[in-house]
Every structure is written in C-alpha cells, then in structure tokens.
Amino acid sequence: MAVLGRGRRLRRDWLLLACAAPGLVWLLVFHYAPLLGNVIAFKDYQPYVGIAEAPWVGLDNFRIIVNGDPAFLNALTNTLVISLLQLLFVFPVPIALALLLNSLVSERMKRTVQSILYLPHFLSWVIIVAIFQHMLGNTGLLNGFLTDHDLGSVNIIGNPELFKELVVAQVIWKDTGWGTILFLAAMSRIDPALYEASAVDGASRLRQLWHVTLPGIRSVVALLLILRLGDVLSVGFEQILLQQNAVGPVASEVLDTYVFNNAVGAGSWGASAAAGLVKGVVGVALVLGANKVAHLFGERGVYQR
Amino acid sequence: MTTALPATRAAKGLILTVCCLVVVFPFLAVISTSLADERQVAEAGGYVLWPQRPSFYAYEAIFEGGVVTRALLVSVGVTVVGATLSLLCTTLLAYGLSRPGSLASRPILMVVLFSVLFSPGIIPMYLTVKQLGLLDSYWALILSALVNGFNVIVMRAFFLELPQELLDAAKIDGASELTILFRIVLPLSKAVVAVIGLFYAVAYWNNFFSALLYITDNSKYPLSLILRTYVVDNATIGTGDATQVPPQQSLQMATLVVSILPILLVYPFLQKHFAKGIMIGAVKG
Known part of the structure; x- marks a missing residue:
C-alpha cells in the first residue's frame, strides 16, 4: 500500500474515525478520567469542594494501611481467608466436573447437563442470594422441612460463623458449570491418537486421565490459576455487600466492601481511594509474580517472556 | 478408548444427576412458592414443594x-x-x-x-x-x-x-x-x-x-x-x-x-x- 499523507488519510478515513468517536469519547470520559480521579488517594478530598481544589496531603491517606487500622486489618484477613477457601474449594470443582463431562460417551447427555449447569452463571447476585435465602433461610425450605418433621432448625443464613462457607457454596453453585467451558475446550483439543496409543499400550482409563488428559489441560489450568491469583484481593463484592446486614462487618467485611462502606458510608474518601489503589497495584504485582513463577515451571502463562 | 464398567457409568450418571438437581430444584421451589395460595404459605412458611391450589394471586x-x-x-x-x-x-x-x-x-x-x-x-x-x-x-x-x-x-x-x-x-x-x-x-x-x-x-x-x-x-x-x-x-x-x-x-x-x-x-x-x-x-x- 502506498504511504499516504496525513491529510489524504484523513480525507479517506474520516468516516471510520467518526464511527469510532462516540465509543472513544465515552471511554475517555467514563474510564480514563475516573482512572485519573484516583489522585484523591493523595488528597484530602471532601465532597462539595471538588477534586481539583482539595489540598494535597502526600501519603497521609496510606497511613491507615501502614499503621494497621483494626477495621482494615479485619477486612484484609477476611479477604485472604475467603480467597484461600475459594482457591481450595472453588477452583478445582470445575476441573473435576469437566473431566466427568468429557468422559461421557453420549454427546446429547453431555449437552443437556451443560445447558442446565451453565444457567446460574447468568443470574445476578441479588437473585442468587434471594434463592439461597429461600432455600436455607430461617423461614426457608430446609428449615420448614426440619420443623415439619420435628428435627429442630438450623441457622445458616445470618450466622456469622458459617458466613465464609456460605459465600464459597454460593460461588460454587453459580459458576461451576460455566467454569468448565475453558477446560472442556482444552480437552477437546487433545489429539485422539494419544488416547488410542495409550490404549494399545494397555493404559486403563484412570491412567489415560493421569497421563493424557491432565497434561493436556495443564497450561489452561496454569493460566486460570494465575488470573485467579491476581484477583486474590477481590472476593465477591456484590455478593458480600448484599449479605452484610445479616451477619455484621466482623465476619463479612472484605477489602472491596471496606473501601465502599468507608467512603460512601463513612465519608473518608481519600483513605478509601488509597486502599483501593493499593489493592489494584498489589493485584497487578501478583499476576506478574505468578506469571514469572509459571515461566520458571516451563508454562506459557498469560503472556510470553 | 476402552469402554467403562457399568458401575463407573452408573456412578457418573448419579453424580451428574445430583448436580443437575441441585441447580434445578431451587428454581422449582421458588416457582412453587410464588404460585401457592395464601392458605398453604401461611401453614407451611417457605416449605412449599408443590402448590396444592395454584393461584396467580401473588402476581396479580x-x-x-x-x-x-x-x-x-x-x-x-x-x-x-x-x-x-x-x-x-x-x-x-x-x-x-x-x-x-x-x-x-x-x-x-x-x-x-x-x-x-x-x-x-x-x-x-x-x-x-x-x-x-x-x-x-x-x-x-x-x-x-x-x-x-x-x-x-x-x-x-x-x-x-x-x-x-x-x-x-x-x-x-x-x-x-x-x-x-x-x-x-x-x-x-x-x-x-x-x-x-x-x-x-x-x-x-x-x-x-x-x-x-x-x-x-x-x-x-x-x-x-x-x-x-x-x-x-x-x-x-x-x-x-x-x-x-x-x-x-x-x-x-x-x-x-x-x-x-x-x-x-x-x-x-x-x-x-x-x-x-x-x-x-x-x-x-
């Protein structure tokens, strides 16, 4: 293609630019401008004064993080505990389910099961929480059944001691089916000749699973694990916010809800923005770090070296 | 691929059926309660598996x-x-x-x-x-x-x-x-x-x-x-x-x-x- 001058390219491409303009302007106003708004982490921001007029306070807002505000530390602990529980219990379930689905011979049965299990992914957290309350709440189905049969009752929803387990169970219910998609796609790309060859060599189905299927999905597992690590500090914001009233902040406050409640509720905007900013930076650092580790183990990771 | 033993196949079927039920059952319970008439809900609370006298009263x-x-x-x-x-x-x-x-x-x-x-x-x-x-x-x-x-x-x-x-x-x-x-x-x-x-x-x-x-x-x-x-x-x-x-x-x-x-x-x-x-x-x- 001949290299055209800027003026001639503008005359040729102005309609394309005009097409891109609305979306581009939106991104600048509602994405990049707020991104710059993070400067209030370094300011003493008060509503009604405005971001530009607020006085600079240097790193003052970050002091709460360094000095260990008990509410912040509580939120951090809860976040890490829930994240760890999710890593241990939520992450492996879709892999197991995908292995099970992949081993089905009947294509129709596989598809039916998939269409049922994908469904909860499309529902919002408000709906999921409402459904869980109806099933497990104090006036819900389970307790109705138990009282009807004189078996007493169980306090699940609104019990601070079971809150973290409840959160994990809800995530499993909502996203396990959906989580199988990428694993199933990886499994479908495994060369069938590998299975045939191993069968000729006398491998049982269990050995095929261990020596063919699992190595075949290893890089996808590594990739998703890295992305999960980047999200270690953000656990179910909406999900937890919705259920905080019932169990109180000690059991349920996580970093995201802390940032939100502390700013919109308590009015410490600068400090909340600082906490949010630190969270974001740590998240990016964790992804980069995990990616490095993946490279050391010979995996491709999210991006190449 | 070798064919699976009947026992393994039954176990797989059972696990998947349970998974599907765990997803579908809450929806059915929610719909049933929404269709149950006031008497049944008043008696049973949230424990409605099937609306005995279905009514659209709640929707109305x-x-x-x-x-x-x-x-x-x-x-x-x-x-x-x-x-x-x-x-x-x-x-x-x-x-x-x-x-x-x-x-x-x-x-x-x-x-x-x-x-x-x-x-x-x-x-x-x-x-x-x-x-x-x-x-x-x-x-x-x-x-x-x-x-x-x-x-x-x-x-x-x-x-x-x-x-x-x-x-x-x-x-x-x-x-x-x-x-x-x-x-x-x-x-x-x-x-x-x-x-x-x-x-x-x-x-x-x-x-x-x-x-x-x-x-x-x-x-x-x-x-x-x-x-x-x-x-x-x-x-x-x-x-x-x-x-x-x-x-x-x-x-x-x-x-x-x-x-x-x-x-x-x-x-x-x-x-x-x-x-x-x-x-x-x-x-x-």
Whole structure:
C-alpha cells in the first residue's frame, strides 16, 4: 500500500474515525478520567469542594494501611481467608466436573447437563442470594422441612460463623458449570491418537486421565490459576455487600466492601481511594509474580517472556 | 478408548444427576412458592414443594401498580435503551477499528485494550458520575456501563474475519463506509451482533451495584434494588391494594420469578452462542 499523507488519510478515513468517536469519547470520559480521579488517594478530598481544589496531603491517606487500622486489618484477613477457601474449594470443582463431562460417551447427555449447569452463571447476585435465602433461610425450605418433621432448625443464613462457607457454596453453585467451558475446550483439543496409543499400550482409563488428559489441560489450568491469583484481593463484592446486614462487618467485611462502606458510608474518601489503589497495584504485582513463577515451571502463562 | 464398567457409568450418571438437581430444584421451589395460595404459605412458611391450589394471586398483587410494577418498568426501560445504545456504540467503534492501517486506528485500539486491563475503581467512578450531575438519574445506570472493551475486541475480531474482497468490491462501486457497514458488514454479522446485544441486555438487567451507588431516590429503584430491599432484606412489599395482602413469601417469590424470567427466556440463545463468543475472545484477544 502506498504511504499516504496525513491529510489524504484523513480525507479517506474520516468516516471510520467518526464511527469510532462516540465509543472513544465515552471511554475517555467514563474510564480514563475516573482512572485519573484516583489522585484523591493523595488528597484530602471532601465532597462539595471538588477534586481539583482539595489540598494535597502526600501519603497521609496510606497511613491507615501502614499503621494497621483494626477495621482494615479485619477486612484484609477476611479477604485472604475467603480467597484461600475459594482457591481450595472453588477452583478445582470445575476441573473435576469437566473431566466427568468429557468422559461421557453420549454427546446429547453431555449437552443437556451443560445447558442446565451453565444457567446460574447468568443470574445476578441479588437473585442468587434471594434463592439461597429461600432455600436455607430461617423461614426457608430446609428449615420448614426440619420443623415439619420435628428435627429442630438450623441457622445458616445470618450466622456469622458459617458466613465464609456460605459465600464459597454460593460461588460454587453459580459458576461451576460455566467454569468448565475453558477446560472442556482444552480437552477437546487433545489429539485422539494419544488416547488410542495409550490404549494399545494397555493404559486403563484412570491412567489415560493421569497421563493424557491432565497434561493436556495443564497450561489452561496454569493460566486460570494465575488470573485467579491476581484477583486474590477481590472476593465477591456484590455478593458480600448484599449479605452484610445479616451477619455484621466482623465476619463479612472484605477489602472491596471496606473501601465502599468507608467512603460512601463513612465519608473518608481519600483513605478509601488509597486502599483501593493499593489493592489494584498489589493485584497487578501478583499476576506478574505468578506469571514469572509459571515461566520458571516451563508454562506459557498469560503472556510470553 | 476402552469402554467403562457399568458401575463407573452408573456412578457418573448419579453424580451428574445430583448436580443437575441441585441447580434445578431451587428454581422449582421458588416457582412453587410464588404460585401457592395464601392458605398453604401461611401453614407451611417457605416449605412449599408443590402448590396444592395454584393461584396467580401473588402476581396479580405485585402487578397492581405498586413498587414492583414501577421497578419493572424502570428495569425494562434501562435494559432496552441501554442495550440499544451500547450495541450501537460498540458496533461503530469495532467497525471504525476494523481496517488495519486506517488513520489513528492503532492508538484507538490501544485505548480500548487498556480499558479492559485497568478498571477505574469504585470511588473515582462515583465521583465522576456525581460531577457530571448524573446522580439519581436513569442515565447514570446506562452511561456508567455503556461500552465494554472486551465486546469491542470480540466484534472487531469478527469483522476482520469477513471476506475483505467483498468490501473492496463495494468500495470500487463507490459505496461509502456507512453503506458498507449497513449493507454488507452487518447483514453478515447478525449472529455476533445479536449475541453481544444480549450480553449487554443481560448486564443491564442484572445491574445491581451501579443502581445502589447512583440511585438514592427509592421511587427510581430498578428491580434489582427492589429485590434487595423486599426479598433479601425482608421489608414488606407494598402493593396497590393494601386491604387484601397475600402472604409475604409468595409476593417475594413472585418478584424473584419476574426477575429471573427474562434471563430464562433468552437463555437458550445465549447458551448456544456464548461459549463460542468466549472462545473467539480468548483466541483473538
């Protein structure tokens, strides 16, 4: 293609630019401008004064993080505990389910099961929480059944001691089916000749699973694990916010809800923005770090070296 | 592959059946409670497996013009207007970026890609919406989520796959870029446009947090906030007719069913195309 001058390219491409303009302007106003708004982490921001007029306070807002505000530390602990529980219990379930689905011979049965299990992914957290309350709440189905049969009752929803387990169970219910998609796609790309060859060599189905299927999905597992690590500090914001009233902040406050409640509720905007900013930076650092580790183990990771 | 033992096959079938039941059963219980008449709910509380005398009483009550009716209208309005505008902006932006080598397409693409990687965070977003004077406006619900960079990338990838000779031929015949978009590109991309439109619609319908953040006037609540107030936090639902109130639990479940139903209606279509969309994004992203 001949290299055209800027003026001639503008005359040729102005309609394309005009097409891109609305979306581009939106991104600048509602994405990049707020991104710059993070400067209030370094300011003493008060509503009604405005971001530009607020006085600079240097790193003052970050002091709460360094000095260990008990509410912040509580939120951090809860976040890490829930994240760890999710890593241990939520992450492996879709892999197991995908292995099970992949081993089905009947294509129709596989598809039916998939269409049922994908469904909860499309529902919002408000709906999921409402459904869980109806099933497990104090006036819900389970307790109705138990009282009807004189078996007493169980306090699940609104019990601070079971809150973290409840959160994990809800995530499993909502996203396990959906989580199988990428694993199933990886499994479908495994060369069938590998299975045939191993069968000729006398491998049982269990050995095929261990020596063919699992190595075949290893890089996808590594990739998703890295992305999960980047999200270690953000656990179910909406999900937890919705259920905080019932169990109180000690059991349920996580970093995201802390940032939100502390700013919109308590009015410490600068400090909340600082906490949010630190969270974001740590998240990016964790992804980069995990990616490095993946490279050391010979995996491709999210991006190449 | 060797064939599995009957015992293994039975075990697999059992596990998968249990999984499916765990997903389906709560929906059936919710629908049953919403259809149960007042006597049954009063007797059994939430423990309704099957409506003995099915009635639409709860539905009639929430559609009589109370808070639920209004919230439903808000949600439908935001979803329809929002999804239309989102789809328009996304399609145009993706099309504007679909000619490699056109003026400024490289930097604009970078702007889109980076928007996927970094989100601005809750508080700066709130302050932006506030500064634009959009608090307590329905536009806040639409404008805070108008363009999703990921969708732009998926759609652009699709446009790039179209046979370029077709576009060149149209150009030689003197068609403008807009004619090419509406006469050639869009008719060939119906599936991807429909899927991304639905993707936006589901997001607007499900939207809870922006509403919580930007809408404080409870006469402007969308359905998601009504669900939180009256079902999750268990406040009493006001209906148009205060004299004859069906039991709280059937009203709550009827509201829940009304929020789930639109998703169920579009679900078969979503499910068919969604996985494919994710794969395009993963490969081309």
